Amino acid sequence: MSKIPVYLMPGLAASTAIFERIALPSATFETHLLEWEIPLDNESLMDYAKRIAEKIKHKNPVLIGVSFGGILVQEMAKYIDARKVIIISSVKSNLEFPRRLKIAKTTKAYKLIPVNLILNMESLAKFSFGEKVNQRLKLYEKFLSVRDIRYLNWAVEQVVLWERTVVDEDVIHIHGDMDDVFPIKNIKNCVVVKGGTHIMILNKYKWLNENLPSIILETKKEVNVFL
Template sequence: MSKIPVYMMPGLAASTAIFERIVLPEADFEIHLLEWEIPLKSESLPEYAKRMVEKIKHPNPVLIGVSFGGILVQEMARFIKVRKVIIISSAKSNLEFPRRFKLGKTTKAYKLIPMSLLLNIENLAKFSFGATINKRIKLYEKFLSVRDIGYLEWAVEQIILWDRTVIDESVIHIHGDADDIFPINYISNCIVVKGGTHIMILNKYKWLNENLPAIIMGTWKDEEDKNQIIKDDETNS
């Protein structure tokens, strides 16, 4: 039996180091880490996603994306056949965005963000991982790798202007109930991780390592509802 290829995409400005604690059984899964590319001039999110798809070297992969990476892998899935799309600490459409995102879109206030200030590692860490992070800056220097102003301007605009309004019900959404970037009260139909913050890929890795294999295989059962099973989409398996 061939291994299931699992491609993982980090969050905004983050490096693949955020996945260093994620371990899947080697007998069943083969992990491939995707890295952010600097966007081309005037490149749209779908165009960027199509370019990122060129990095997928296996048929019918599982795509896992964190935060903005979750938005990106949903766009990538438009161009290739996938086994599953799993998003963590992200959103399935702009309907799940908090009010401040929607206000930013209406007022174009995001254009006023001084991106040069975000090149400071502490500011970038708060921007990418949420305001509740502690100040272990050396740690975040490790996890944040993209400090290009053009990328940051592009990424923020692509998030705020993301035009997806229809949720793809096949997307599996894992979300923490203490996420301060995408608050849980705006999120629907997700697997809730109690105590999970926006950086739960780092500090809830034990839960993810325990549950991701079954989620990918379609045999996962909710702890509070033993009858709930995420089933494989037979057309994509």
Template structure:
């Protein structure tokens, strides 16, 4: 029996190290990691996703995206057939964004974000992940590999201006109830991870290692909201 191809897409500016604690049975799954490409000048999110789709060689893969990566895999799935479409710590439509992102969209305030200052003062991890605990910043900073100003400006704009109004019915959404970036009060129809923050793919890895295979395979899954330390 051939293995199921699984492609992981990290969050904004992040590298595949964010998935280093996630373990899938290598007799069942063939794991691949997508990495951010620098966008072309004025490239649309759709065109970018189409370009990323070219990196996927297997038919009917499982796509798993975190945060902005969750938005991107939803866009990629418009160009290829997928076995499963899973997003983590992300959103399915623009209506799941918090008020501050809707405000930034309406006022164009995102254009005022000082990306160079964020990079210069080592605040990129806090900006990307939205975590409030400074003792975790050094850890999170190791996950961030894309420090190109053009990419960051492009990515932030594409998140804020993402205009999806109808959720893709194929999406399986996994979300933490302590997510500061995308508060769960705005999220509909998701599998809830208790205590999960915006970086729960790393901090709650035991939850994912227990449940992700069953979710991919479509096995019986009971969302019992287990309390997991990571």
């Protein structure tokens, strides 16, 4: 029996290293890692999704995306026949956005975000106090791979201006009940991970390794048992 191809897309600016502890049974699944690319001038999210989708070389793949990567794989699914789309710590439409993101869209406040600070971890460290904060920055630096300011400005804008309002009912949504970026109170119809934060791909990997295989293999109706 041929293996099921599974493509993983990290979150905004993140590297594929965030998946280093995700281990699907190799006898059943064949894992492939997708990476962010610098957007072309004035490239729309749809065109970008189409360009990344062209990197998928298998039929009927499973697409798994984290955070902004979850938004992207939903757009990619318009261009390929995916076996299943699974999003983690993400949203299924802009109706699930927190109030601050909706305000940012209305006021265009997202244009004021100093994304250049993200490019310089040492500068951020100077403003932080305590060993725990600096440890977080080191962790963030490890998993941040895309430091191109053009990409960062583009990515933030694509999240805030995402136009999807109709949810694809076939999308499987896995979400932590302690996610502070996309609070669970705004999320509907998801598999809830207790204690899961926005970075649960890193610290809830055991839960994901235990449950992802069955979530991939089960039908949407069977997965609804989790919901």
